[in-house]
Amino acid sequence: MEYEAVIGLETHVQLKTKSKMWCGCANEFGADPNSNVCPVCLGLPGVLPVANEEALRLTALTGLLLNCTIARYAKFDRKNYFYPDAPKNYQITQYDKPSTLGGFVDFEFTGAGSVNGAARVRITRAHLEEDVGKNFHFDRTSGVDFNRAGVPLLEIVSEPDLTSADMAYEYLNALKDILVYGGISDCDMEKGMVRCDVNVSVRPVGTKELGAKIEIKNMNSFSGARRALEYEIPRQIEVLRKGGKLIQSTRRWDDVTQMTEEMRTKEHAHDYRYFPEPDLMPFVPSDAWIGEVRARMVELPLARKHRFIRDYQLPATDAQTFVWDVPLGAYFEKAVTGAKNPKAVANWVINNLRAKITEAGTALDTVKIKPTDIQVLAGLVDGGKISSSIAQSVFADMFATGDAPAVIVEKRGLAQVSDTGALEKFCDDVIAANPGSAADFKAGKVAALNFLKGQVMKNSKGKANPTLIGEMLEKKLRA
Numbered sequence: 001m002e003y004e005a006v007i008g009l010e011t012h013v014q015l016k017t018k019s020k021m022w023c024g025c026a027n028e029f030g031a032d033p034n035s036n037v038c039p040v041c042l043g044l045p046g047v048l049p050v051a052n053e054e055a056l057r058l059t060a061l062t063g064l065l066l067n068c069t070i071a072r073y074a075k076f077d078r079k080n081y082f083y084p085d086a087p088k089n090y091q092i093t094q095y096d097k098p099s100t101l102g103g104f105v106d107f108e109f110t111g112a113g114s115v116n117g118a119a120r121v122r123i124t125r126a127h128l129e130e131d132v133g134k135n136f137h138f139d140r141t142s143g144v145d146f147n148r149a150g151v152p153l154l155e156i157v158s159e160p161d162l163t164s165a166d167m168a169y170e171y172l173n174a175l176k177d178i179l180v181y182g183g184i185s186d187c188d189m190e191k192g193m194v195r196c197d198v199n200v201s202v203r204p205v206g207t208k209e210l211g212a213k214i215e216i217k218n219m220n221s222f223s224g225a226r227r228a229l230e231y232e233i234p235r236q237i238e239v240l241r242k243g244g245k246l247i248q249s250t251r252r253w254d255d256v257t258q259m260t261e262e263m264r265t266k267e268h269a270h271d272y273r274y275f276p277e278p279d280l281m282p283f284v285p286s287d288a289w290i291g292e293v294r295a296r297m298v299e300l301p302l303a304r305k306h307r308f309i310r311d312y313q314l315p316a317t318d319a320q321t322f323v324w325d326v327p328l329g330a331y332f333e334k335a336v337t338g339a340k341n342p343k344a345v346a347n348w349v350i351n352n353l354r355a356k357i358t359e360a361g362t363a364l365d366t367v368k369i370k371p372t373d374i375q376v377l378a379g380l381v382d383g384g385k386i387s388s389s390i391a392q393s394v395f396a397d398m399f400a401t402g403d404a405p406a407v408i409v410e411k412r413g414l415a416q417v418s419d420t421g422a423l424e425k426f427c428d429d430v431i432a433a434n435p436g437s438a439a440d441f442k443a444g445k446v447a448a449l450n451f452l453k454g455q456v457m458k459n460s461k462g463k464a465n466p467t468l469i470g471e472m473l474e475k476k477l478r479a
């Protein structure tokens with residue numbers, strides 16, 4: 001029997017706010033342990049939480065970016081459990097009335113289950129909760145750093161629409177791109193800003209009923225999630241093939257052994273005893289409030305990519321570069337406006353400007369070249385005014401001085417020689433100085449022409465128009 005995988009992901013993302021969710025402590029990574037804490041986020045008796053409005057806005061904005069409905073009535077609940085990293089012994093989350101519901105994410109994917117190079121996963125909900133502290137284990141003791149406790153955390157739950165490890169991986173990357181784009185989160189994996197729980201079951205191909213859900217908790221990298229699925233899916237299929245039975249359970253991914261191991265089964269599932277958070281009002285956003293959030297909507301990465309391909313006839317790889325590097329894409333859009341040859345402008349921006357920035361270790365916003373000058377430079381090459389090798393040197397000057405290309409060409413006398421009289425002389429001299437190559441060409445060695453062409457370029461210091469001299473040399477040699 002053939003089996004197929006069914007995967008749903010619960011992704012936790014730290015929101016990009018200045019302060020924590022219920023107090024004024026800084027939401028900051030890397031501070032000394034327990035330096036960003038106060039009675040509220042330490043859960044001391046008698047304190048009251050005050051909701052961070054920016055976190056509520058970012059949650060609603062995420063909902064819009066993920067095509068969700070924004071709830072007109074949302075509330076907070078307590079999820080009770082005892083663990084050292086949870087200072088209050090409960091986590092404030094949204095249980096039955098989350099802030100956003102029912103959306104979808106479209107992402108590029110070419111494997112099984114894709115349609116025209118894309119796939120769609122439905123989003124069940126995105127709700128707001130708070131992060132917990134972080135446990136550290138030393139030789140003989142353990143410690144908890146509560147700096148992260150109370151940091152606003154968004155949980156984005158997908159429907160079980162994913163069918164392979166690769167598909168799950170591409171979805172996670174697309175989701176991350178969207179959240180970074182929207183300014184929702186920096187999604188810095190190294191800083192633990194994104195974690196996900198991977199839910200996976202298998203079922204006979206063609207059946208509809210879902211198999212027993214196995215949850216792999218707390219993956220902190222997308223490649224880890226993919227590896228866990230690459231291990232877990234065949235494991236489950238093998239259990240069924242051997243006549244075994246799968247039961248709903250939670251497993252842990254071990255990065256050292258590259259295997260999952262069982263943590264607990266359903267019988268030992270937590271009862272979190274959810275109840276409405278008595279210290280927080282339900283959240284009932286007004287039209288005006290939602291309108292303000294809507295005004296912060298940005299173009300989605302995939303839409304941006306398609307627009308760059310369509311409007312500037314760029315190949316997908318160039319468009320993708322401008323999707324990943326938003327400021328570079330913005331610079332390109334300024335440079336390309338009205339250009340006859342958008343691809344040439346893109347080449348200068350990607351191959352030259354970006355390379356120079358990296359080489360010089362500077363940032364795009366300190367670049368002296370005016371975007372429109374890139375278009376002018378590309379036009380000088382296209383119009384035969386300067387050769388492309390000369391253009392490289394003009395570009396280097398532009399990068400160093402910020403001068404306009406025409407000024408540099410003029411100042412350094414770099415304009416391409418297209419004057420036939422001057423070119424004739426260069427060609428005649430080269431043929432006279434290289435009788436051997438001339439004879440070779442006449443004897444049928446076509447490559448000899450390139451050598452002669454190269455000599456003319458050298459003698460003219462790169463200023464001869466290469467197309468013209470090619471034609472001219474050939475004519476003279478065939479005469």
Ligand code: ADP
Binds near residue numbers: 158211212214
């Ligand atoms: P729970 O109540 O245990 O958290 P949910 O129904 O909320 O379970 O689902 C949690 C996640 O697991 C969602 O992303 C959902 O799509 C996914 N999921 C649910 N059932 C299955 C299943 N049988 N196989 C794979 N994923 C599933």
Ligand code: MG
Binds near residue numbers: 010
């Ligand atoms: Mg769940």
Ligand code: ZN
Binds near residue numbers: 020024038039041150
């Ligand atoms: Zn605090």
